[in-house]
Each structure stands twice: as C-alpha cells, then as structure tokens.
Amino acid sequence: MPALTYREAIRDAMSEAMRRDDDVFVMGEDIAEMGGSMGVTQGMLDEFGPDRVRNTPISEMAIVGAGIGAAVSGMRPIVEVMYQDFMTLAMEQLVQQAAKHRFMSGGQIKVPLTIRTQGGAGWSPGAQHAQQLEAWFLHVPGIKVVFASTPADARGLLWSSIYDDNPVVFFEHRTLYNLKGDVPAEIDGIELGRARVHREGEDVTIVATGRLVHEALKAAEEAEQDGISVEVVDPRTLLPLDEETIVASVRKTSRCVVAHEAVVRMGFGAEVAAIVQHQAFDYLDAPVERVGAKFAPIPFAPVMEEYVIPHAEDVLAAVRRTMGKD
Amino acid sequence: MPALTYREAIRDAMSEAMRRDDDVFVMGEDIAEMGGSMGVTQGMLDEFGPDRVRNTPISEMAIVGAGIGAAVSGMRPIVEVMYQDFMTLAMEQLVQQAAKHRFMSGGQIKVPLTIRTQGGAGWSPGAQHAQQLEAWFLHVPGIKVVFASTPADARGLLWSSIYDDNPVVFFEHRTLYNLKGDVPAEIDGIELGRARVHREGEDVTIVATGRLVHEALKAAEEAEQDGISVEVVDPRTLLPLDEETIVASVRKTSRCVVAHEAVVRMGFGAEVAAIVQHQAFDYLDAPVERVGAKFAPIPFAPVMEEYVIPHAEDVLAAVRRTMGKD
Amino acid sequence: MATLEEKGQSASTERLKEFLREMLLIRRFEEKVEERFRAGELPGFLHVAIGQEAVAVGVCRALEEGDVIASTHRAHGHTIAKGTHPNEVMAELYGKVEGTSHGYGGSMHLYDVERGNLGANAVVGGGLPGIVGAALAFKLRGEPRVAVAFFGDGATNIGTFHESLNLAQLWMVPAVFVCENNRYAESTPAKQHLPIEDMTKRAEAYGMTSMAVDGQDVEAVYEAARKALKQARDGRGPVFVVADCVRLSGHYVGDPQVYRPKEEILELRKSRDPIELLRARLELADEDWEEMDREATRIAEDSVEFAKKGTDPRPEDALKNVYA
C-alpha cells in the first residue's frame, strides 16, 4: 500500500481521472502555475496543459456556473472554490441551478459536476476564511455532499464524486493536507453514502466529520484509559447519509456524540441528533451530545480561536457526559 | 383592537417607523410605483417619496450590501429581497459582512439592518421561487432570524427588527399576506427571542413556524376530536430561539412534533429535535417527530407540489405517531 | 433551425413569411396563455413575451443544428422558436406529464434538451454562466457549436451577467448574449435601473464585440444573429447583441401595469408591433394573412386541448428526478 498525503491523494484522483478521460478538467483561481492556494493541483498544469487546468478570474459565481454548463454539455468538470467561505458567492448557481436542473427538466439533464472546496480554522485565518458551511448543502435536495478525513477516503470519494452524475460538493479540511496515510495501490471509487467505522466500541458512538474524526479518535483513546469503549464513525458522505450504520452503532452502544468543527447551532450534528433520537429512541441511555464551534464567527487571536473551535478534549467531555461522568 | 392583514401589518410597521424616524428607509426591486411584488409596500412611495422608498436594479448582492453600508453609517435600512430564493445571490454580503462586521471590528460597528424576504409554496411558483431557507441563517452567528405567522406578530416583530442593532432576516410567508387578524391599537415591539404559545395542551407540543403554525392549529383541533390535547408553540424568532418555552412545554407534554414548510433534512426541526432530546431527555415519551417538505425541489405541477409540502394532515399524523396511534 | 439559409444573403420573402407565421403562432399561443390563465386554468405565474416575438424568431432561426440556448422567465417564445411543439409547451403550463418538462418545471422552467433548449430560468441572469460553460465544452471538444443566452435589460445589472461576459470574452468561447432590451425590469423603467442609455456599452467593459439591432424587425435580428453566431462559431469570440424591443403586455399575466402610462402601451401597440410591422412590409393579401392567422389560432387552440387531455403526474413522482 503506497502512502500519500491527503493533498496528494486528492491530486491523484483528479490526475488519474484526467488521464483516463478527456471530459474531466479542472478550473479555479490560481490552480495553474501556482498549483492552488493549498498546493493541491501542483504539477497538473505541466501534465495537462492550460486547456484542462484553467486559471480563472475571481468570479466564483461564473466559474461554478460554467462548470454546470460544461457538465450539462457532457463534460465532468472539477471546480475548485478556494475557500468554502467563498461558496457564499456561488450559492445561486449551486442551489438554484446545479441542484435543480435535473428536477426542473423532468429528468432531461444531468449535472456531473464536482465542486472542491476547503476550509477550517486552527491557524488564525480570520472570520472570513475559516467557517465550515457543509450543513447548508444538506438542506438542498439535488446536491451530494462529501467530507473526507483521510487520504484513502479523499482519493476514493473524490473519484466517485467525479464520476457521479450529480453535483457533488467535496469538502476538504485545511489542516489535513499534510496528513499521510495508506491508500490502495489501484485507485478505485468509494461508494457515496457509506460511512466508515474507524474504531469499534461498546459504550458510546462518536459520529465525527473532517478534522474532528481525528480529534474523536484521540478522545476515544483517552476515554479508553477511563474504561469507556468508544466507537468512531465517519459518515464521509453527509448527503446521502449512511443512517443505517450510524443508527446501528448507536443501538449497540446506546450513547451518541456528534462532532464537527462547524458551529453547533443548526450544524450537521443537529440532523444526526434528530435522526438518532428518532431511530434509536428506545436504545438511548443519554441524550445525544453535540460538539462543534461555539456560537461566534471565528476570531483571529489564537487564544480566542482555540476557544471557539472544538478539540479532542471537548469530544472527550461530551463522551463523559453521556456516561454520566462529568 | 383594529384588524389588519398580514400584509398591512408589515406595511404599518415600516410606515410608522418611517414617520417617526428619518433614518429608516426601504429599498428593493419594484417596491416603489408597483408597491412590491406582493403589494406590501403599496402606497409608501406616495407617502415617503422616492428617496426613502427606493426601487433598485436587480442586484441582490449590492442592495443588501448597500443596506449594510448605510446601516453602519447610522441609518436603519429595510431591504426587501423579493423571494427568499434570491437570498442565494446575497449570501456573501449577509454572511461574510453583515453577520461579522461587529465581531471582526472588535465591537466598533453595529449593523441595524432588516432584510425582509418572503416565499413559500402552495401556488405552483416552481422550484426557483418556492423554497424555504430560514435554516441556513440559524447557522450564522451574528444574524437574527424572525419568521412571523400572524398580523400582530408580523407588525410587532418587524418593529423590533427595525430597531434592533443587528442584522435581522425577516421571513414572510407568501400564503399569509391576506390573513386578517387583530393587532394592538398602538404599535409596539415584540421582544426578539420570545415564543408565542398559541394554544395550550397536555399531551403533545407542536413547535411550528410560518404557514405551518396555522396547519398545526388545524391539526390540533382535529386531534382534540380524538381526545389528544395539543399545545402549539410558535417560536417566532428562530435566532435567538426561546428554548426555554419550547423545553418547558415538552417537559409538560412529554411529546414533541416540529413542523415547518422547509425540507425536513437539515431544517429548523433538526435543531429543535436536537435541543428537545437534550433538554427534555427524561421527559420524552416518544421521539421528536419532524414534519416538513419531502426531499425534493418544489415541483410545478399542483399534484406533485401538494405532495411535497406539508399540510395539517401531516402534522396530525405526526401527532398521532407520538401518541403511538398510527 | 436555419437549414434553408443561403449565407451572406438577406432573408427572402419566403423566409420572412415563415418568420411571420412563427411569430404569429407565438403570439396566438401566448394570447391563449393569457386567456387560460384568466380562466383560472393555469397554476403559478406566467410571463408572456407579446411584442418581443421578433427576437425569439430572428435569433432562433439563425441557429444551426447543435446550437443551444438558455431562456428566461419569459420563455414561451424562445422555446417554441427553438422547435418545441406548442402542445408540449402548453401541456407543461398545465403541469402535465406530456409537458416538455413533464410537469416538473412550469412556465419558467421549460427545457427541451433534445432540441438544444438547456432550460428557461426563473433567476434573472441565472442562465448565463451555464451558457459560458456549454460554449467552453464546445470549444474544448472542437465542436462548431454556439451557445446563446437570452436575457433582459434588467439582467444586465446582476453580477452574474458581468462575470459571465467577462469569462466568455477572456476564454473566447463561442457564446452569443442576446439582451432583449424592453426598457423595463418588471415595473422598473430603465431610467430607474440603468445608468446608461446605450446598452452596447455594457460589452465594452470586456472588450466584447457588440451589436445593436431593432428588435422589432425580425429580419434585422436574424441578420445580426447570423453575424454574431458566425463570429462565435469561427472562434473569433463571443458577441453581445442588444435587441431594442417592446413589451406590449404586463410583466406577468394579470399585471395591471400601474407603473406605466396607458398611452405608452397603446402607442407601442400601434406603432411597434413586430407582427404588424412585418405584415405591412410583406404587403400580405388579407386572405393570406387570415389563413396564417387561422392556422396559428388553430395550433394554439389545439395545444390547449392537448394539454387539457394530458395526464397529471402521480403525486409521488415528485420524488423522482432529484438525482440522476
């Protein structure tokens, strides 16, 4: 098994798809010569040339929309939106167009478009470059939402996203790009809508996404010292959601913590809590606990930023609360 | 008590604020001569003139942003966004600017801006003119969110929104404009963050917003025929949320249904369910049930539209489920 | 599609008659729409393009096989001109399975992908970026196809317009942007939403070729569209076409137009109706005209009959077509 960083894994999926398939191309701000603001597309201009690795003007709406038009016309574009905060500029095209074209046309059209974007706090980028907005897109029928937390998942899920016939918003977490991990020798898709159980346990289920998967795994290890056995589930695809795996896990453990970096209020955790309390009502020994950012924009000063975003210790505290140990 | 329609109540709040206070003005597409696409601002141009009742170009981003700049500079603008679907065009200004200015400036700035918008299905406007997006804004610290369901609430809450020093997104429901109801003789604010208990009951609490308040009230009456006593709570302000009233109600009734027109997945109901299962865990006799639009864009054909959006019977069915009667 | 055309030569009388026939069909169709809406038969809300038929017909007739369009909230004319049968359009307005979008779309979301209609759009400006993307796909694949966006003067104020034209010119994609300049955005007259008079200036910000044309003169529109399409197709860059035209009806069906002087409408109806203008110019014999009119009326009436006999979708079909 070769080891790749999360960054390389993403690049690998794109490059391999572009080698195999002329219809795949990438566009975005500063993705060509510079290789993207996170270095994800580095080297791709040299391999594929400027027709297929396209620097764009600062026009988030138009580049997402051009991706839609190209997708509708038979291509499989990958559009990079530099920070997910800038998705706020492209919501109309994504929500009113990409998500609805197929439906409004009564099935005449498909939109095989992948939007890659990234974000996440923990390095003081400030309030306009750090929020996590994945929850919004779960409220939009017609879109799929992926959030990968490991190199292997990133590669496999991106592959599936590119070849999916629907618009997929693919979230990457800024702090994971240098994370190294094994990937299968042969690139292959990972079915969208299948969770990964990172670790099995008996007492508490943590459902975590993105960076928080790693914080959850740390918390799980610490909990083990206390004799609490924790299962960690990463849904990986937030829409469609593998409710079955999550609910089965909670039915087994009877406790649930859901953890993400996004603001708790109206975050993905709300949906998970709502599903779990519904599907596992008779199994729950404690309320579902939610872990996420406190209710504020992301502050600049590191001490405040640290305070706002969640860490392993917050996950651990939530786990302990579900065990009645706080 | 005079009776006003929901439309008149909203107009009354704006007009009265404009009479009392030069800093208040309204702008939006087609709000002047035409009086707004829903007729809400009818007659206001005549009373206040074109400086204070401003027709704008079709530039949702800029008009929301101009509202922000004017608010920061001491005005209290009211911006009408014709359909909430077009909020997708203004998300950057709302989420990156309005919601964060005060925070990013360390408290130097305030943004007393009101964004009025409306929407809602039930009359075949089609997929791009009918969705309910209030849930998105609850995920955005720095914004307040109001959704009024009666003339009295609309007037009082809009008054408070105009005079609130924060950006408020004020949702109106398309199908309620002709609803008539009593309002207090004297205009007065209704505190943002206070729920209204529309009807008291013992067995089930329905938390409902917008049009669904009225559907919930219908469902409650029908439930009564079956001997089920239903309490109906309208939070009215979704952010900040009157958790206390909701939780107290559920602790009393031990059952909860949450109902809105927006898509269930990741809708406001998810947040309510997550809160209720947490704060009333030991009181709940049944899982919180969610009622909302089925997972699809709003279809055009009336039979399909009818099927997708929720009605009193869906609320009633949910009530019965919580009672173990389905 | 313009298969008969001889390049570089202006439209023959025969062709102009065809144009007239088609414009008249659109007119009679939309009059039916107004009538049926008033009768309470049509759900939702509707926008007719009465007065603007020459733009739809002039542009669409200049298209070649494989070219695509994106339309707007005012979509019936474009859709019929692009080749969708009136029956299918009317059935869509009635929300029937036989409709061009099978009842999922409605008046503002007419799609007919097989005939190159990538969709009408109820978001002002919403269709433009997609047209740039379609044109990019054609360019990347080396296909001699052009993508055309229709939109109004009001749409030139939205950011999407700016970003789309900029991108199209920057990448020199084969796109044509057709602005139907009826000098109203809903109730708002141009002087309240546009700081300029000469709309071709909008293209200067991108260095894009622009053309102004009398949108009430179908032949002029056709000629301009042909030129624009040729430039785009030849790889010489996109073109912005401003067609000055008039909206002879309200913004939406039922619009009392309180914001517009009655005389303005009457005057425009008298002097600027593109169908009357062409009819006069062709010096059509009354009986030819009447036959043409009868035919158009019949097709429009048939479409209503067809639509009414159509099948309602099943309620649960609403959950189909959310994903591919």
Add this chain to the structure above:
Amino acid sequence: MATLEEKGQSASTERLKEFLREMLLIRRFEEKVEERFRAGELPGFLHVAIGQEAVAVGVCRALEEGDVIASTHRAHGHTIAKGTHPNEVMAELYGKVEGTSHGYGGSMHLYDVERGNLGANAVVGGGLPGIVGAALAFKLRGEPRVAVAFFGDGATNIGTFHESLNLAQLWMVPAVFVCENNRYAESTPAKQHLPIEDMTKRAEAYGMTSMAVDGQDVEAVYEAARKALKQARDGRGPVFVVADCVRLSGHYVGDPQVYRPKEEILELRKSRDPIELLRARLELADEDWEEMDREATRIAEDSVEFAKKGTDPRPEDALKNVYA
C-alpha cells in the same frame, strides 16, 4: 487628512516630503511584518502592499474629515495612511487587545471606525457595496462626505464590483472607487484574468467618470484623488480611479512567486519603486533621507515592541461582540 491643502494647487515640496515620510513608514512597517512573520511570531496569513504605498498615501491624504474608506486583504498601508497608529495595527497582527480590532480581526480585518476606516475585507470585492451604502447614507442626510473603496484589478471580475458601480452611478452617490491595478490577482497575471488592457473601460458600462493615474507617482495619485473626491462631494457622481501600480513582494508573505519571472520583480524594484522615485525627485540630501528612514524604522520597531507587550484577549472574550 488633507487639512493643509490649498485647493487647485499641486502638492508643495513640503507636502511631498510628508507623503514620502508616510510611504516610508508604511514600507518599514510592512518589512517588519514580513520579518516577524518569518520569525514565526505572527499568526494567520498576511499580505503586504510593498510597492503600492503611493496609492494608499496619495488617496488618503486627499480625504477630508468625515470621509470613509473600505480596504482589502492588503490593508496595512490604507489603514496607516487613514490615520491608525502603527502600534495598533501591529498589535492587531499579534492578536492583542490593544490592536485596532482588539484581536478579533487580524491583518485582513483592520477596522478603525473612529478614523473613518469601515473595515478591511478578506472577500475580494466584499467592501464595495458597503461603500455605496455609506455614500447613500451621506447623500440622504445631505452630508458633504465621500466614501472610498480600495480594491485590486482582480476584484473587477467579481459580480459585486459590477453591481456596486452600477448602483453608485445610478444613484449618483458620493463614492470613489480606487482600483489598485497591479496586474496580478494572487498568482494570476492580468492576461489570464482580464480580457481588456485599459481598465478605465470598466467604468464605461455604467457611464461613470473614470481616471487613469500612475499609481507609483504619489503626487499624481493625490491630484487624481482630489479631483475625484471633489466631483463626488459636489454631487456630480461617483468616480472610478485606476491607479497602475506594482506589487514588489509576493501575494502573501512567504509567497515564492513561482508564477512570476524573477527578472520582472528585480526590474520593477529598480525602476518602479514609488519611494525611490519620490526620493529622487525630491533630491533629498542623504542625511535627510537617513533621518527619515531612521524615524520610520524606529516607529516600526516600536510597534513590534508595543504589540509584543500587548495583552492577549481572554479565550471567552470570543463570545462577545457577536451581537450589539
């Protein structure tokens, strides 16, 4: 603020020396920023405006009391030129309570409302609509104030730019739009993001007055800004000012600029450094220059010392200032 100025007369030598002093201060300040960032002391990411000091100083010196600005991700120069003490700016970069935004903002969110800085903005184009709104407030209240937006060439491609200029011109609000045209958007050279050469064309789409000015010549900038401000203040409409300038550093601090020929940078440093140009023009005696330089360096160093001695916010302060 330009209180000394005599209307209609070009900047005196004395004033030019002041400009030089201020430009040099910004330069030394930003060099410190680069140094302290490389030393690992500054969190987040930073953009310096080295090479563009003449625009910040030329424009801000032409402002009058009560005028306001909105800045960009590249905000230190504008902020200092608008009157915020370097100590407060540096303290903000260190995330301290003494910072101009009390540690909530950081480099890309410098606000100083008291001094008319309505905020730097990390969203390209994000500050423009707010400036239109501020100008509208001034106009509605009849105040003789002007609102000024700074932004880059890259920002002219975003829809927000288009909508803002359109609205400003339509409503004739007292706004001035200053485009710092350094011909790069991050790594992307103008030819890859702009389909036009002459940026003043961007204003033609709105019929807005535009001016081009050499952004490396502080006097020229100052004069253009004065003219623009006067037009806006007098109610004769907003102005678009294109200042051609050069970015002598990377896009962000630490940018290896792989996308840019080394010679280009070296050449620009030699020939287009606005500080060197002004110094030469003023024929400053070496000792005068050195004194000026020592003073600027000292202020920059002091700011670091001030910042380092600053107070860290308390973690839980993060939950303040979310609402008023």
